[in-house]
Amino acid sequence: xxxxxxxxxxxxxxxxxxxxxxxxxxxxxxxxxxxxxxxxxxxxxxxxxxxxxxxxxxxxxxxxxxxxxxxxxxxxxxxxxxxxxxxxxxxxxxxxxxxxxxxxxxxxxxxxxxxxxxxxxxxxxxxxxxxxxxxxxxxxxxxxxxxxxxxxxxxxxxxxxxxxxxxxxxxxxxxxxxxxxxxxxxxxxxxxxxxxxxxxxxxxxxxxxxxxxxxxxxxxxxxxxxxxxxxxxxxxxxxxxxxxxxxxxxxxxxxxxxxxxxxxxxxxxxxxxxxxxxxxxxxxxxxxxxxxxxxxxxxxxxxxxxxxxxxxxxxxxxxxxxxxxxxxxxxxxxxxxxxxxxxxxxxxxxxxxxxxxxxxxxxxxxxxxxxxxxxxxxxxxxxxxxxxxxxxxxxxxxxxxxxxxxxxx
Numbered sequence: 001x002x003x004x005x006x007x008x009x010x011x012x013x014x015x016x017x018x019x020x021x022x023x024x025x026x027x028x029x030x031x032x033x034x035x036x037x038x039x040x041x042x043x044x045x046x047x048x049x050x051x052x053x054x055x056x057x058x059x060x061x062x063x064x065x066x067x068x069x070x071x072x073x074x075x076x077x078x079x080x081x082x083x084x085x086x087x088x089x090x091x092x093x094x095x096x097x098x099x100x101x102x103x104x105x106x107x108x109x110x111x112x113x114x115x116x117x118x119x120x121x122x123x124x125x126x127x128x129x130x131x132x133x134x135x136x137x138x139x140x141x142x143x144x145x146x147x148x149x150x151x152x153x154x155x156x157x158x159x160x161x162x163x164x165x166x167x168x169x170x171x172x173x174x175x176x177x178x179x180x181x182x183x184x185x186x187x188x189x190x191x192x193x194x195x196x197x198x199x200x201x202x203x204x205x206x207x208x209x210x211x212x213x214x215x216x217x218x219x220x221x222x223x224x225x226x227x228x229x230x231x232x233x234x235x236x237x238x239x240x241x242x243x244x245x246x247x248x249x250x251x252x253x254x255x256x257x258x259x260x261x262x263x264x265x266x267x268x269x270x271x272x273x274x275x276x277x278x279x280x281x282x283x284x285x286x287x288x289x290x291x292x293x294x295x296x297x298x299x300x301x302x303x304x305x306x307x308x309x310x311x312x313x314x315x316x317x318x319x320x321x322x323x324x325x326x327x328x329x330x331x332x333x334x335x336x337x338x339x340x341x342x343x344x345x346x347x348x349x350x351x352x353x354x355x356x357x358x359x360x361x362x363x364x365x366x367x368x369x370x371x372x373x374x375x376x377x378x379x380x381x382x383x384x385x386x387x388x389x390x391x392x393x394x395x396x397x398x399x400x401x402x403x404x405x406x407x408x409x
Contacts (some may be wrong), residue, residue, distance in 0.1 A: 009043045010110040019050030022140045023319050027190040028115045033059045034395040043107055065099060100126035111402060113137060124162030124351040133405050136163040141316045141337055142176040159183060165405050168212035169317040170338025186401060191394035192322055225256040227364060228304040230297060230320045231270050233264035238310030240275060247282045261300055301327050306367055307332035310405060312355045318342050322389045325381030330374040332363040345406035349383040
């Protein structure tokens with residue numbers, strides 16, 4: 001297939017094991033939406049049914065080939081020998097892998113792009129059977145502090161065997177794969193779509209003004225202060241650390257309100273109950289607000305004064321951080337994983353040690369007491385996103401990888 005200028009249009013098959021809406025799936029949705037349609041024809045194959053299907057269909061041809069739910073619902077942080085054998089059973093169950101390979105050949109796919117750990121394995125095998133090159137997009141740090149040791153060893157080995165190329169969402173993630181020159185790889189940040197929040201940067205004296213920033217020159221003297229943590233409720237996301245920091249800040253800033261935005265997966269429901277009990281014990285029930293799942297994250301971020309990231313394990317990337325920076329919000333983030341690739345301490349935000357509630361409280365206090373510095377960090381953060389973390393930048397870099405793997409100009 002060719003366009004009018006003579007350049008080949010290539011079909012790329014995107015495979016994801018889940019159709020639930022998570023960070024990786026939002027990143028996939030944004031990527032597919034922003035690919036150059038004159039160069040790439042995306043086809044999406046999801047191995048389960050869910051809300052992503054209807055969100056994807058308006059922007060790309062989308063198919064569902066349902067995988068056994070016992071496989072798709074295994075949490076990556078609960079993988080072990082028993083679940084590895086379950087996955088192995090799926091891998092050697094030729095019926096499903098062969099269906100994917102047959103689908104790819106029938107559709108005339110030039111390249112397969114997998115988007116999750118499970119789809120990496122299943123899609124990688126299907127690609128080998130079909131004789132089609134495959135790119136793995138790895139969005140998880142492959143380290144024992146993030147995944148079970150057995151999974152780390154198996155996945156690192158397969159990274160050097162199955163894919164033709166590996167894309168990671170950060171240099172920190174790429175380094176954990178230990179490719180050792182066996183496969184080419186590149187770190188490409190998961191950029192965000194700035195259209196919901198506009199493309200202007202607010203500076204003092206400019207015609208465009210951000211009323212929230214202007215209104216809150218001195219946070220503690222002007223009404224309620226809104227400090228938020230956004231992300232799935234899970235122990236490693238550090239909501240308990242955030243609450244501990246709230247307990248330290250509340251006596252100093254009684255008007256401050258702390259917003260936990262996100263919901264748990266089923267396995268983390270007990271943890272959510274522990275968080276509520278913690279608020280009761282610390283007498284913070286009127287201070288800490290649980291928003292639950294929020295569909296429009298940019299709109300909720302717009303209501304905040306400060307965005308906090310409190311993960312206790314190194315974050316593979318830090319999507320929520322760049323979403324906050326995109327809206328010129330001063331950011332406090334834990335210094336691990338891919339986060340230092342986003343936040344420059346004291347310039348685009350504040351970095352603090354992981355698992356350190358007093359450090360988070362101290363950083364938030366600094367921002368509240370130094371509103372000019374807070375505003376400057378917000379502006380610099382926004383400029384950083386515009387320069388390095390837009391979805392358009394991500395899409396062009398991914399397209400360059402496609403050309404490299406396919407050997408086309």
